[in-house]
Amino acid sequence: GAGVSQSPSNKVTEKGKDVELRCDPISGHTALYWYRQSLGQGLEFLIYFQGNSAPDKSGLPSDRFSAERTGGSVSTLTIQRTQQEDSAVYLCASSPVGGQGTFGPGTRLTVL
Amino acid sequence: SQQGEEDPQALSIQEGENATMNCSYKTSINNLQWYRQNSGRGLVHLILIRSNEREKHSGRLRVTLDTSKKSSSLLITASRAADTASYFCATVRAGGSEKLVFGKGTKLTVNP
Numbered sequence: 205g206a207g208v209s210q211s212p213s214n215k216v217t218e219k220g221k222d223v224e225l226r227c228d229p230i231s232g233h234t235a236l237y238w239y240r241q242s243l244g245q246g247l248e249f250l251i252y253f254q255g256n257s258a259p260d261k262s263g264l265p266s267d268r269f270s271a272e273r274t275g276g277s278v279s280t281l282t283i284q285r286t287q288q289e290d291s292a293v294y295l296c297a298s299s300p301v302g303g304q305g306t307f308g309p310g311t312r313l314t315v316l
Numbered sequence: 317s318q319q320g321e322e323d324p325q326a327l328s329i330q331e332g333e334n335a336t337m338n339c340s341y342k343t344s345i346n347n348l349q350w351y352r353q354n355s356g357r358g359l360v361h362l363i364l365i366r367s368n369e370r371e372k373h374s375g376r377l378r379v380t381l382d383t384s385k386k387s388s389s390l391l392i393t394a395s396r397a398a399d400t401a402s403y404f405c406a407t408v409r410a411g412g413s414e415k416l417v418f419g420k421g422t423k424l425t426v427n428p
Contacts, residue, residue, distance in 0.1 A: 237416060246404065246420035247359075252413065260413045295359070302346050302414040305406070307359040 206230075208308035210296050216314045217286055225281045225311045229298030236273055237305065238281050239295045247295065253279065254301065286315045321419050322405055328425040335392040337422040339405035340385075346408040348381060349416065350390050353402045362390075362403075367410065395426045 209228045217223050229236050238250040249263035253273040264270070268286075273279040283290055293312050297305040321340050329335055339348070347366045351359040363379045365372045365388065372379045378391040392399055404421040408414050 235414070239418070247418040249415065249417055252415035254414065260415055297359075297416070299416070302408045304349065304361045304364050305351075305359075305416050306361065307351075309358045 208296060208298055208306050210294075210308035210311050212311060213309065214312045214314075216316065218316050219288060220285055222282065222284045223286055223313065225283075225294050225296075225313070227279045227281070227296030227298075227308060229277065229279070229296070230306055231277075232300075233298035233306070234276070234301055235299045235303075235305075236279050237297045237299075238271055238279070239297070240292045241295060241310075242292045250281070250294075283313075286313075288315050291315045322403070322422045324422060325420070326423045326425070328427065329395060331395060331397055331426055331428050333395055333426075335395050335399070335424055335426070337390045337403050337424070339388045339390070339419055341388075341405075341407050341419075342386065343407075344410040345383070346410045346414065348379075348388050349406045349408075350377075350379060350388075351404045351406060351418075353404065353421070355401075359404065392424075395424075397426050397428045400424060400426045 211226045234255045236253040239247040251271045252260040268284045271281045293310040295310045297307045299305040323338050349364045350362040353359045365379050365381045376393045381388045402421045402423045404418050406416045406418045
């Protein structure tokens with residue numbers, strides 16, 4: 205596609221439920237990133253996929269967070285047993301290796 | 317840990333004035349990128365400057381890079397109300413994981 209797409213755009217869930225957030229990167233971009241942004245804050249790095257290499261998971265805040273990237277394309281970020289502090293906008297970006305990042309519009313997650 | 321630190325955290329100027337934002341980082345880099353985020357979600361890529369470059373221009377934007385001081389600046393000339401946004405720098409570290417690591421951003425307000 206022309207850009208990075210994310211779904212859903214908004215997600216409201218109850219504390220303790222699991223959620224899945226999806227990212228469709230730009231075709232051909234080998235790098236894919238997930239970030240989290242709380243209101244008025246900077247971008248918190250979560251995880252980075254690059255080609256077939258093992259992902260850099262150093263930013264995942266707890267073992268409740270996991271992500272997959274299937275076939276080097278679509279990625280899913282899963283948050284298990286959501287907590288209120290997980291509420292944030294989750295941003296996905298893709299890029300050529302070390303190059304300019306293109307961001308998706310984000311998923312706003314609200315945990316009640 | 318945060319790689320880039322922007323300053324100031326917030327900047328308020330009048331339309332027509334120039335705006336300068338700075339970014340400092342800690343490790344050797346492959347390149348440094350500047351992004352803009354309007355209130356809402358997605359980030360828009362502005363400029364990428366490589367470690368062997370010292371200055372780059374794009375329209376009213378001028379970016380400088382001083383690798384000896386591990387710092388970069390973004391200058392917006394003849395600012396407009398539409399430039400009101402948060403501006404982030406992001407670095408791609410040299411010799412390691414090529415993930416994009418963001419600073420906390422500068423919130424720019426241009427008053428008409």
